[in-house]
Amino acid sequence: MDTLRAMRYFVRVIELGSISAVSREEATSQPNVSKVLRALEAELGTRLVERSTAGLTPTDQGMRFYRRAKGVLEEYREALDEARGLTERPAGLLRINAPVAFGQLRLNGIVQRFMSAWPEIEVELILEDRYVDLVEDGVDVALRLGRRLPPDAIARRIAASQRRLYAAPAYLERRGTPAAPDELAAHEFIRFAWALDAGTLPLERGGESVQVPAGGRYRINNAMAIRDAMIQGAGIGLCPEWLVDDLLTSGQLAPVLDGWSAGAQELFLLFPSRRYQPLRARLFAEQLEAEVATLPGFA
Template sequence: MSQLRDMRIFSETVDAGSFTAAADRLGLSKQFVSKRIAALETHLGARLLVRSTRQLRVTDLGLAYYERIQHILQEVDAAEQMISNQTATPRGVLRLSAPMTFATMHLGTLIPEFMQRHPEVTVELALNDRTVDLIGEGYDMAVRIGTLADSSLIARRITDSQLVACASPAYLDRKGVPEAPEELSAHACLIYGHTQRSEWTFRVGDRTRKLAVSGPLRANNGEMLRDAAIAGLGVVVLPDFILADALADGRLVEVLDPFRPGGFTVYAVYPQHRQTSLLVRAFSDFLVERFSEAGTRRSARLEGVIA
């Protein structure tokens, strides 16, 4: 058995946190993974992992060994990828996590297009607004929105988006158009999320200001809040990719334009050990390409509506 393969098995086990999870990722049996790591420990003459019925713990020597072999494995992967990229096409399973609303509005059409380009690709898509543990839960990559926490993940910008405050014409006729963020205290606000204290951020002069808001509806789905705003239930602040069509056809009208809250970035993120994957890189390239085209169209449409 190749020592290099045993290194890979050990590295995957540390990443996954268990023999079972590592075996699932590698397509091997749990017993085989355990056996190969035991053989590696015998070869090295050192204990790398401490096994118990409840958890798997990496020893200090095991952690030092893990950190050293990452460079080796990445160099080997890069060398193999350099050769295979000359003739290879993306194939295999792409395990992808993405936020619910963003995925339903955009990835539902883009993923089939990508798969038609690359018929040997299978996609396993999980829609979830929580921040998943890519390594621990076995994902190849994820789409994430907003500020990224410090981590060892590789992040690639896909597109930018802008938060827009808006309401229906009927609601504004009934309740009046707010001229400053402070006036929202007299308005029904439709709130994303379920935190105890709800705040919206606006730009006042050269500073940002957070204001507490309240209203009749909270939800963790942007499309539902958009539709509630269209129905005249109140004011909503959502990303422009959710609101663009409703703003374009007049079902919603932007308010507080001079105080627009800040925008944010949409990223493709993936673990370092996946950065040489042809499939991950191909899908990332595809998203950048398609969102660049869509962003140009959306900006032109929005500028025409809110100019």
């Protein structure tokens, strides 16, 4: 029996929840996957999954074996990558995951320059705001904004951008410009839909800090849509400088309560939970760190 193949089939059966999904992924038949799983159970002398009309459920022994088997497969992949890296050229597919707005406004240009420098590297840029399992989704490098990271993340902080208040000049002409934090309560505030500090806004200036109410009827779960709403005069928004730098330069937005901020939004570089990184991923990470430091709105 090909033990590594059997372990791979078993691990994916647990993760995908069905034999048919694994057979499609492995380009083989369902009976073949079932046969391999039965052979693995026979070799181990224990039942790994319970089969029923509702699907497959791992037994207690199966879950313990799944955790160990997944670790063994990751170690095996590391060993292969490391061996290949001894003679590796910067080539192949690089999968990058990043937040939507950052990808559109800042990352796309960096990726284009990277591809020009390394013509044998292909790039798949996946833009989404949700957290993904880097190993399971085959991601080589990920970028995340904010301090809330997965507990097992292998992350490196590479930059930060101050979060400040902005609004369109037309909105400020219509509603007036706040002169102090407590005047924000009389204004429309465009909020991120899943903000943890809903209803209040922490602001600081020098050594002074305040918590002010920040009410508003409009909540959005996308940074690009928040930009657009602010341009249209829907209200005051709290944004990192990198997100609105171009709009400040063009005069489409203006700062509100200059000198006050809500702290920095941090940018992290994330890697899969394996020690070795392909050369293409290491080269991209190096270029990314060097270029982000020069982008408008980042420090």
